[in-house]
Amino acid sequence: MATDLEAPVEGPRPGADEAEVELLGVTRTFGPVTALDGVTLRAARHEVVAVVGASGSGKSTLLELVCGLQAPDAGSVRAARAVLMPQRDQLLPWLDALGNAALPLRLQGVGKAQARERAHALLREVGLAGFERAKVYELSGGMRQRVAFARTLLAGAPVLCLDEPFGALDAITRAELHGWLTEVLAREPRTVLLVTHDVEEAAVLADRVVVLSPRPGRVVAEIAVETPRPRPATADEVVAVRARALEALAAAGGEAGGAREAGGEPG
Amino acid sequence: MATDLEAPVEGPRPGADEAEVELLGVTRTFGPVTALDGVTLRAARHEVVAVVGASGSGKSTLLELVCGLQAPDAGSVRAARAVLMPQRDQLLPWLDALGNAALPLRLQGVGKAQARERAHALLREVGLAGFERAKVYELSGGMRQRVAFARTLLAGAPVLCLDEPFGALDAITRAELHGWLTEVLAREPRTVLLVTHDVEEAAVLADRVVVLSPRPGRVVAEIAVETPRPRPATADEVVAVRARALEALAAAGGEAGGAREAGGEPG
Amino acid sequence: GAKDETPDGTPKTERLTLVLDYFPNADHAGIYAAQAAGFFRQAGLDVDIQVPGDPAAPTKLVQARKADIAISYEPEVLLARDKGAAVVSFGALVQKPLTSLMSLPSGRVRGPEDLKGRTVGTAGIPYQSAYLKTILKQAGVGEGSVKEVNVGFNLVPAMLSKRVDATLGAFWNYEGVQLRREGKHPRIVRMEDAGVPAYNELVFIAERDTLRERGDVLRRFLQAVGRGHKLLREDPAKGVEPLLKANKDLDRGLQLAAVKATLPVFFPENGKPFGWQDLDAWKAYGDWMVENDLLKRAPTPTALTNEFVPGQGI
């Protein structure tokens, strides 16, 4: 598949070993709930880091911290310009599918016609040809997610924070988008933080899989994936990483999302 | 795990072979888009039918038809009282987690205290103990989904239409809820239509897996699962069904959700 | 002065803003007649007639010199001066009070003496409430035995609705005439017949400095208005036409009847020229206002001047 993303990736280009995202001992609490507890996480330039963890373990919170949409209660967050693809797509109902996808370009001052043209090409890539003019409520769940995905890519930020970008997609569409994203990242590398519930997806796409414990979220395992992308889901290492990640998740205490541990519950 | 669902399942109890849900040659179009095309589908009493298919193949539309929230353009739909768990949780922001879960009971005239008590027990089952009073925006994505799941169960309808009920859950939480749901269905059987993108989930939970083709949605395969529940994801038949379903999906034309087939696109 | 005249000796046309006391009605027929007959033009005046918001506005606008002259009420002039305003009445438009005590047959009030135990509607204007007190005292009716309700602008509806037995504040030459024409048989008692000192209901006012600076303009104005009123007196039916023409929404029959009723009070008694104000009457009325705590000080004679009335002054 050919792509014409053309999103100008910005920022200086230092050595690939320099961390483009760095969280040091980050703690984030919401009243009595501790979402993240002393999380340290680095993503090098152009590294793809998958974050997995129980529901409510603070993954979305982590991404918002990286994108500067929340501030930590303790610890420090440093990141290049990062764009978030939110867990709920947050499409704007007053724009059509194309308008939503083209939004970041418009915000960068790109003219309407040009922005829509580039968004049009990208929507085609994610399988939404013919739905450019569809209103948001006319889109199915997976279609909405793909529009949001396209929108995120078009923002052209050096860091992508993807919060379950393919959660609402069927296996086939998902696999296709995996392949396509791999291709795009090979051509225009970015730093990616990928939150997913699908450990296989994590193993297929990421250079490193970070496992969070259930609330409060702490890093309990980091699993490197050495096989170069594209890697099939059947690759030995992928299967192994998947198994290790599941193990780490289970070991961390998967008791129904770990909601019942003592303390840290809202009154 | 013990449950005190106590939801009075209503309706007459005829022979288990009688279809409690019956779609005959159902077609549903939205303007130029044909979402479903001549779909015939039956679910016998207490049967669990999983529906898989590409994004945009009309799965959500199918469930809404069964629940009487839409009317078909052609064909007939017959179903016992069915309750829908929507793809997007649709929690009401003016109610807390407990209030949202207890809503169907309140609508049935159950007093506030009693309704909340029963909902409380169920929220505990789905791992949300301590979050009863949380406002909707304070819940993580997976938590919201679990509240919506609890709400759906409490409606006490004989037919459950679940639209990706566990899509936002991590593998561990999801597996636990699979187990718990299996238990509940064993104790209080219901007819279930389960839309999912996770073919493994379909194979683990369903008596039958129905595969839809990409838009327009047509039934392209029906795969029966014989092994009695609970069945582990590693069971031979589960693995086999999973493979067959994936095959059927791929064969049906998984080209990025099949959005680019000729015709049937909105203007 | 010489500079006000064009080389050929005819006076240069001067603009003059006149604010009426209220929406145009029969009381202004003479002014419109003068306008239509060209008397203003002949006097070198270009009169711009404006309609005010509330009856207190003309005084304010003249005091602020946002209008050259205005039609006001004698009591308003005295009140304004008492508050420190430098407005002067330089001519009377209506010589006698128009305010009246009015009732319908259903109210069974033939005169002030019947008011005992009754309800009287007033417009809520303090000096008119004082009229009621004076009238009651004169009629020997205990003040406490009469209930006064403020009915705002709705004097006539108040009577028609039978919620009050009589009203004080409606004009006998307008509401009175109209009610009679409609066959409602109003009973009317005029203020000066019930013990209230007579006063000029409507007067022309100007700011003191205007008086000094543009005296001859005012003189020409009064003269022209006087001519308009004479025209009106000669042929009321024809004289009322300009008013009707300028205000399409006025009812011909009513306005003509009102003009005919008002004609006697447009002109002073005992052959004085149009606009003449009776100094003694003003004094008596001013004293009455002081007595009734409406004014803080006795008004000075400079509240009015007849200097610009036709045939007076220089």
Next chain:
Amino acid sequence: MLAALLFLLLLGAWELYARAGNVDDFILPAPTEVGRALYDDRGLLWDNLLVTAQEVVLGLALALVVGAALAIALHFSPLLRRAVYPLLVGSQAIPIVTVAPLLVVWFGYGILPKLVIVALVCFFPIVVTTLDGLRSVEPEQHKLLRTLGASRWQAFRWAEAPAALPAALSGAKIAVAVGGIAAVFAEYAGSEDGLGHLLLQAIPQLETPRAWAAVVVLAALAVCCFALLALAERRLAPWAHRRKDPIP
């Protein structure tokens, strides 16, 4: 159809009530009398309607612009909101009679003071609803725009403004409905023509049917303006007007 029937029923009830002689004709004329006045005075009513309609439309336009601008300013500046909003609220409590002379001083006698009065009466609903609408944007949408790199102004342009539009139009509908009466007040405060002028002339002349005819014309004007705006609403904010299938 049924709606028209209901309307006629109400009219009939009024006619009966008025005919029964419960209230004097001068206080409440029967609809037939009002109808006759509507017909007899059609020229007069039409001429004055044109004057008033002009005041209403221009005044409303002014109110819309000023109201929306104020709401936006108040939304952008919390300081302004705290300092100026109470004044705006207070401004609604100022009876026109107290400011009418001031308006004459500032704006003279023409149509200008009338526009100002209409605008003064009408801008407030727009400010309140627009401001509340602007503040109703979900925090999640704000976050989205922030992460896409939107400036404060862009967040307004792409999220707050469209989100506030339905509420703002609610306010505009209120404004439009009271616009007629505002023009009448303005004409009370001094005028040579217009329906308010007609009304104030008709009342002391006891021309009650004509007064009510003027009111009917005013009401028709208000209903027309309102309907136009309701129509505009569906065009301007279609996403807020999706077809609902409420529970039967």
Next chain:
Amino acid sequence: MLAALLFLLLLGAWELYARAGNVDDFILPAPTEVGRALYDDRGLLWDNLLVTAQEVVLGLALALVVGAALAIALHFSPLLRRAVYPLLVGSQAIPIVTVAPLLVVWFGYGILPKLVIVALVCFFPIVVTTLDGLRSVEPEQHKLLRTLGASRWQAFRWAEAPAALPAALSGAKIAVAVGGIAAVFAEYAGSEDGLGHLLLQAIPQLETPRAWAAVVVLAALAVCCFALLALAERRLAPWAHRRKDPIP
């Protein structure tokens, strides 16, 4: 703090403008004069304020009840909406002077006609915003309630009513702000006391500072009512008032 400063600044500007002698004292008194009148006439103002405040509060309560009830009725019945809504819109164009006599016939001179007038002026914003709010419920939420087996009434109780609440409160805020002036109109149409009556007396007596003092008291009343309602809003619809971190 800064807000108070800005307020004082505005006051100072007014003082300077008035002192500069641009406009006559009788038209625009300086704030210090108004302040003196506020102090000198405090007893008078207070007594009359009590009367007017009572009319406003009771009239508003009436308007809230009637307005909300009407909005709900119109929402439930499309027939009623088509037949009655235009009449309600038209009702806003009826100047009080034309109906005041009728109200006198029906209700006499007590507090009742005043309540009716205040309610007549105030109910409309509530109807418009509540109705628009009720119709703003997402179709998806309707579907949810349908699938949970809600009756029409329950859908109202659990989805439409809470969804409409913020908009309805917007309308109530508008109503509350104009409530004071409505009471003044009502008092103009006939009264023995109240701030409107005080104004009616003060204006022809050229007691301009006192008139403005009455206006200040009226404005304060409006601001208080408004602030109370804004407070109530945060309690009644907390979900609509989540803290936002708008783009800096």
